[in-house]
Amino acid sequence: MIEVIHCLLYLPMSSVQVLLRRFQITRNLSLDGVLDFLNSKNMTDAGPLDLIDDEDSDVEDGIDQQTRGSLGHGLPGSMANRGRPIARTKCVKFAPTGRSFAAATTDGVLLYSVDESFIFDPTDLDIDVTPEKVEEALAENQQQRALVLSLRLNEDSLIKKCIFAVDPSNVRAICSSVPFKYLQRLIDAFADLLESCPHLEFILLWAQELCKVDGSYIQQNSRTLLPALKSLQKSITKLHQDLADTCSSNEYMLKYLSSAGTKS
Structure with a gap:
C-alpha cells in the first residue's frame, strides 16, 4: 500500500483516531509502497508476489544457490536484497504558525503550506509596471x-x-x-x-x-x-x-539629575 503522511485527530481520554488527510510523499515508482493498488497480476492470496519466498527453488533473485557461496552471498547471517526500497517518512515537524510543516522522507525533505506565496502578481502586471x-x-x-x-x-x-x-x-x-x-x-x-x-x-x-x-x-x-x-x-x-533596559536606566538618571539640580 502507499506510504503517506497520516494526519490524525487525537481525542482526549479516548483511543479514537480520525484520519483527516493523506499526503503522498513520492511518485517514484522505483520505490515500494507508491501505488494505491497493486497490479492484479502481481497479487496473490498470500500478498504481493515479490515478497513471497520460494523455498522449493534453487534459483533466487536470478542467482543460483550454488553460485551464491562463490560470490560471497552465502555467509551466515547475511540476507539477500529482496525487492525495492520502501518509501518512508522518518520525521514530521510543524512551523510555529501552524500553517506549514516539513517531512523528512526517503524522497527528500518535503515542505507543505496552506499559504500561497508569490514573487510577483501576474494578474496585475502590464507594460507600465516597471x-x-x-x-x-x-x-x-x-x-x-x-x-x-x-x-x-x-x-x-x-x-x-x-x-x-x-x-x-x-x-x-x-x-x-x-x-x-x-x-x-x-x-x-x-x-x-x-x-x-x-x-x-x-x-x-x-x-x-x-x-x-x-x-x-x-x-x-x-x-x-x-x-x-x-x-x-x-x-x-x-x-x-x-x-x-536602556530607557529605564536613562529615566532614573534623568530623575537623579533633576533632583540634584533642585537641591543645589
Missing part, C-alpha cells in the same frame, strides 16, 4: 502610485524605498489607498525593517496607521494574515526588550 515607472512616480512626488507599483512588482528594495519616501503626515492617507491583497506583503516589509533600520518611530507609525485604517479587514482575515502579523509582533517584542 522599476523605471516606480522611480518616475517618486520623482513626480506620486507616493501612493509609487508604493502600489512597487507592491505589484513585489521588489523588496523598491517597496522599502517607497515606504521611506512618504511624508509622515501622509502615512494615514497612503495606508487607506493600499489594496487589501497587498497588506500581507506590506506588513512583512514592516517586520523586516524593524529589525534592520534605525527609523523605528517612522515604521511603527506606519504599522499603527495601517492597523487603524484596515483593522476590520485584518480582523476578518486574521488566519490569512497570521504569518505576517506574527512576524511583526516578534519584531516589535524584540525591539521592546532591547530598548527596555
